Amino acid sequence: MIKPLTESRRTRYTRQAMQDALIDLMRERPLAAITVKALCERADVNRSTFYAHYGSVEELLRDIEDQTMDWVRAALDQLLQQSDATDIEQGIVHICRYIASNRNHLQILMSSKADARFQQQLLELIYSQRAVLDQLQAYAADTAEATMRMRFAVSGSIGLLQYWLATGLEASPESVAHTIFTMAMPPHGAVGTRSS
Structure with missing residues (x-):
């Protein structure tokens, strides 16, 4: 233990x-x-x-995964407390800098070489955050659309981070964070612009 x-x-x-x-x-x-x-x-x-x-070796891997998940939970909690767009983007920058600083472990944990269970837990952790859905609800016609937006934003962001790690982090953390922010967050003025 x-x-x-x-x-x-x-x-x-x-x-x-x-x-x-x-x-x-x-x-x-x-x-x-x-x-x-x-x-x-x-x-x-x-x-x-x-x-x-x-x-066991498996217990050691779980320890690495648990430490990473604890950090992600704390970073996500902090990110979800932000309401200003600049603060949200800076929160994403903070996460990307953490990834860059811990690239050796995360390149493995986020790849096919690791236990897919960890990646699924990561997705489920983010999906379970009601605040993410609530923020997107303002930009969607209904809860079903908000849920689809959230799934798209989270899966796309995770996919981009996996690509970034797999390609040796060639882009800067700030550049990756900006891409995630601009692709995942609806643009200002999008509320109520959806045509029926």
């Missing part, structure tokens, strides 16, 4: 080394082919150290 957050700098360093080693190994082979022995060799830790922190 994962230990509480009251851990030493050395413990955090050891966990980070094991997380980095797992991500490196996942670039080379499927998760099912990664052994604790190979992971320990890559992380330069012994097996007893590994088992002091994790019960």
Whole structure:
């Protein structure tokens, strides 16, 4: 089981080394082919150290995923508190900068090499945010249209982020954030302009 957050700098360093080693190994082979022995060799830790922190390689991956999801939840909560368009775009910039800073892990987590369950959880987390639907409701004729707009905006944004990660983050975080913002958010003045 994962230990509480009251851990030493050395413990955090050891966990980070094991997380980095797992991500490196996942670039080379499927998760099912990664052994604790190979992971320990890559992380330069012994097996007893590994088992002091994790019960299995899969548990280590879940820890990486959980940490990422915790960050996404907090960033999403902060983003959804914004009402001004400039603040919303800056919130998306903040998320894109996080992705750029954590590219090694996220390139794997958001790719076909990782557990598709994580990507599905990410989508479901965003879809479950009632505030996203409420914001889009003002630009839609009804709840069904608002739901379709939300699904399109979220899936498109995730697809763009996956493409950005897969192509080595060639564009700047600010450029990607601006594209997401302009493609996902209805333009000003769109309220009530829908023809019937």
